[in-house]
Amino acid sequence: MEPxxxxxxxxxxxxxxxxxxxxxxxxYPRLQRFLWxxxxxxxxxxxxxxxEIFLNIWRSAGSFRSQSSVATWIFQIAHHQxxxxxxxxxxxxxxxxxIIDEHSTMLLKAVSLEDAVIDRITLMNAxxxxxxxxxxxxxxxxxxxxxxxxxxxxxxxxxxxVKSRISYARRALLQLLNETSVREMQP
Amino acid sequence: MTMPNIxxxxxxxxxxxxxxxxxxxxxxxxxxHLSECAACRNECDLWRSLPDALASTDSVPxxxxxxxxxxxxxxxxxxxxxxxxxxxxxxxxTSDIPPRPPRAIRPNTWAAVAxxxxxxxxxxxxxxxxxxxxxxxxxxxxxxxxxxxATFTPTPTHEPTATPTSAPAAGTVSGTWTGExxxxxxxxxxxxQDCYEVDLTQVQGSTSVTGKYEEFQSSCSSxxxxxxxxxxxxxxxxxxSMAPVAGGLLMAAQAMPLKPLNPASSCGALALSxxxxxxxxxxxxxxxxxxxxxTFTRH
Numbered sequence: 001m002e003p004x005x006x007x008x009x010x011x012x013x014x015x016x017x018x019x020x021x022x023x024x025x026x027x028y029p030r031l032q033r034f035l036w037x038x039x040x041x042x043x044x045x046x047x048x049x050x051x052e053i054f055l056n057i058w059r060s061a062g063s064f065r066s067q068s069s070v071a072t073w074i075f076q077i078a079h080h081q082x083x084x085x086x087x088x089x090x091x092x093x094x095x096x097x098x099i100i101d102e103h104s105t106m107l108l109k110a111v112s113l114e115d116a117v118i119d120r121i122t123l124m125n126a127x128x129x130x131x132x133x134x135x136x137x138x139x140x141x142x143x144x145x146x147x148x149x150x151x152x153x154x155x156x157x158x159x160x161x162v163k164s165r166i167s168y169a170r171r172a173l174l175q176l177l178n179e180t181s182v183r184e185m186q187p
Numbered sequence: 188m189t190m191p192n193i194x195x196x197x198x199x200x201x202x203x204x205x206x207x208x209x210x211x212x213x214x215x216x217x218x219x220h221l222s223e224c225a226a227c228r229n230e231c232d233l234w235r236s237l238p239d240a241l242a243s244t245d246s247v248p249x250x251x252x253x254x255x256x257x258x259x260x261x262x263x264x265x266x267x268x269x270x271x272x273x274x275x276x277x278x279x280x281t282s283d284i285p286p287r288p289p290r291a292i293r294p295n296t297w298a299a300v301a302x303x304x305x306x307x308x309x310x311x312x313x314x315x316x317x318x319x320x321x322x323x324x325x326x327x328x329x330x331x332x333x334x335x336x337a338t339f340t341p342t343p344t345h346e347p348t349a350t351p352t353s354a355p356a357a358g359t360v361s362g363t364w365t366g367e368x369x370x371x372x373x374x375x376x377x378x379x380q381d382c383y384e385v386d387l388t389q390v391q392g393s394t395s396v397t398g399k400y401e402e403f404q405s406s407c408s409s410x411x412x413x414x415x416x417x418x419x420x421x422x423x424x425x426x427x428s429m430a431p432v433a434g435g436l437l438m439a440a441q442a443m444p445l446k447p448l449n450p451a452s453s454c455g456a457l458a459l460s461x462x463x464x465x466x467x468x469x470x471x472x473x474x475x476x477x478x479x480x481x482t483f484t485r486h
Binding site: 015050051058139166174 | 199236
């Protein structure tokens with residue numbers, strides 16, 4: 001049985017507007033949140049990007065080749081659009097501040113990790129300090145549930161790049177949490 | 188602080204292990220290691236808590252961009268933009284698709300849309316009123332196919348909002364159905380099967396159900412927190428659409444406060460609460476990749 005997403009897309013390719021509305025309402029919350037994060041809560045930018053993404057889906061539904069899931073395809077469009085929006089705003093590098101000790105074999109110390117698990121605010125703050133690239137890859141895997149290969153499709157990078165990006169994101173996150181832990185332990 | 192004296196940590200592999208994206212061999216090796224390494228176990232806990240933290244980070248303020256608001260601006264552009272109709276094989280979905288500028292507006296298209304919408308609303312008058320509210324979360328494992336039935340106990344609190352045409356008058360039938368959403372192999376929102384059809388031709392005792400379909404229809408786009416529910420009439424089928432939200436699945440048929448069933452989990456539980464203003468018993472079948480039966484019974 002065909003997944004409904006695919007069935008909807010086929011109907012959209014045929015110009016069925018109610019199918020488009022159904023797909024819109026299905027993906028709107030996820031895309032809105034994705035863009036809200038990627039575009040740093042710029043309301044106008046998010047709204048513009050949402051419109052462009054759905055217009056793109058409407059126009060391009062007939063090009064879908066079922067080489068991956070519809071959701072992957074749509075997020076690929078969304079990622080592309082977000083990048084374009086950011087580029088236009090010349091903001092893509094503003095929050096990119098990698099803070100990684102790439103050669104360390106960092107493990108979060110048990111005591112600070114325990115604190116981090118208990119203190120969700122600490123973890124949220126650390127996530128907010130991650131670079132866009134690092135947080136995006138973590139969100140795609142842990143929030144939206146995409147597999148690394150699908151993330152590679154969405155981001156238009158090699159699967160190995162996704163894994164290394166996750167690895168860097170991990171180290172950056174652990175470093176941030178450790179720094180927080182150290183600060184809290186200082187008198 | 189001393190590091191545990193173990194041959195190898197699985198640090199970089201732990202995120203993907205927790206997310207379920209390692210091979211069985213890697214999983215076995217990691218789990219052997221975890222049985223001996225408290226630090227790695229603790230880090231796993233961190234990754235398990237990540238969906239929750241991400242859900243709370245940069246969440247979109249409610250009502251900032253309501254579903255309707257964007258749609259109302261999008262629709263005119265959308266409906267006046269031709270689809271490709273699959274006639275562009277050179278465009279691969281695996282590559283970035285460059286957005287194209289919208290084409291010129293064709294007024295005739297809007298007229299056609301308006302006619303279609305009017306017809307849908309008029310047809311809606313023959314269908315049952317559907318109202319809903321959110322229900323309590325139900326969390327559980329999700330089989331590829333799931334079947335659930337429920338009986339709705341009538342609570343005739345008020346008269347139906349539409350005049351029955353052929354069936355006897357009835358009170359409000361309300362109840363709560365809870366079942367597991369079918370077919371979510373990868374435990375993620377995008378795989379949730381979130382279009383369901385209620386076959387109104389399966390109505391027992393009467394071939395027509397009277398109500399205000401448009402009431403349901405109008406409520407679809409006013410769900411708070413930007414959580415949409417769409418209803419559309421497809422011939423004799425009333426199609427309900429709902430939005431998967433971050434690992435939880437939501438469905439409602441009226442503007443009511445909704446909460447994700449479990450935003451942090453990959454659970455596929457589905458809960459639906461409907462208030463049914465129906466003058467007759469009806470049996471509907473909700474089908475998807477799996478099959479879920481839902482039975483509305485008027486006593």
